[in-house]
Amino acid sequence: MGMSAFYGPPKPEPDMIALILHAINYRVIFLHTSDVYGPHTTEIFVGKALKDGVRNKVEWASKFGIDYTDGKLENLNKLVEEGKVKYIGLSEVSASTIRRANDVHPITVMQLKWSLWSRDVEADIVPTCRWRLYLPTFQGENLEHNKRLYDRVNGIARKKGCTPSQLALAWVHHQGNDVSHYWNHQGRKLQPEDPSFVHKINT
Template identity: 35%
Template sequence: MAPAANSLSERAIGSQGLKSSPQGLGAMGMSMAYINNADPVSEEQSIATIHRALELGVSHIDSSDFYGWGANEELLKKALGTNRKDYLIASKFAMVKTKDGMSVRGDKQHVREACEASLKRLGTSYIDLYYQHRVDRNVPIEETWTAMKELVKEGKVKYLGISEASAEEVRRAHAVHPITACQLEWSLWTRSAEKDLIPTCRELGIGIVAYSPLGRGFLTGTIKSLKDLHETDTRVSRMPRFQGDNLEKNIVLVEAVTALADKRGCTPGQLALAWVHAQGDDVFPIPGTKRVKYLEENVAAFHIKLSKQELAQLEAVFAEDKIHGGRYDPNMMKHTFEGTPS
């Protein structure tokens, strides 16, 4: 059953004055990464999903200049139309295309050029929440954040965020300009940020934006084998958890969640998303989808309240030693908070 219109109410994200729907919509998959040739989604369907999100109270839309190398921001421009002010638009910079694939830039020149390009593609005069997508460890983070601070002073950006930064990098950036939100991967099968990064965010009053709260679709229970993923899908090429024996072993974990979900009368994905919501009011998951059906399913998960026993059962299923494979390949991991040089 679909949730009623405007079923979510905004609340403060971080301590700098920005408000957000408690759940957002990750737009990455509308332009890149997850490919299903057997069930393609048109641009019109993606736009309809963005419009339906607002009807349900999901005003927080997450994008990046990396998603489709700008195509995702252009899609948002088409979708937003005259309703731009009704949405909290989050976008990011730092990843750049190179002849060898991808690199990261955090120098002052790139910060400004990337922001100007995003504003043009989005068709807006400001970005509500602008993230440093990945930390350039060849550039002092203070330089990057001084440039970002200038964008705020000029009104081109309202609030600042950071993604996949270490606890120390968060502190250094926050000292230059207050961070409103820290984006990090957090789900039942990705909990490494709980040790240092999340406590640091909470100490500093930084909102926590949980990306891939459904484990890149894995926790929905719809991925049964590699045959369910196209060979060019980034989960196959870059994410060890979806490869070989790792996938087979991890599927056993989802089967256990499916059994628990059946008892609650919900889907495995809803149960997994409800677990993320249960982590606190300072947590804002941004599950991604291209389809209205799954958007509505995800919004309904916000209203599922789990007991202490259910939370403990889920966490026991996904104990760290039961999860097989890293979340990214080594090349990508070096750009995460876990890949920070010691």
């Protein structure tokens, strides 16, 4: 997203293609884009970066808006049957929408905002995807509680020798083998330790 939209001016195409290849070289194997990023700009960056056999090294997901009532999901189902699309996933939808969509075609992946600070999805959406789980969510009036939690996260990060953001990503990573974290990149050069550090932090 940050390569072409929403976070400052669009980045130079050669720099972004080089960044994608740099990330793949450091074992980043999942790339996520959308037709609205640019629009279409990030998809073009990725397409150009994945030439000459690089495509086989990664999974590439791109999302777009869809109306579940107009038959478009059935059309995606046909694309899967034709081998043009490998999987169908959803992004930021309700638990009821997940269930309705899954009746048309198995939903393989769900993109959602889930972090130490955004845990409301644990009440309904996450259980719909995999298991029945409830953990309290943070509410606006709990600001002081959140501040204390943030201080604790900083303290744990210092003990682990990492940044708070790396620790937060590690927390997401360790929620299960069916959960994958990703960076919303805003142009900073990817460091070699970024993709691998979350694997090294002990829970």
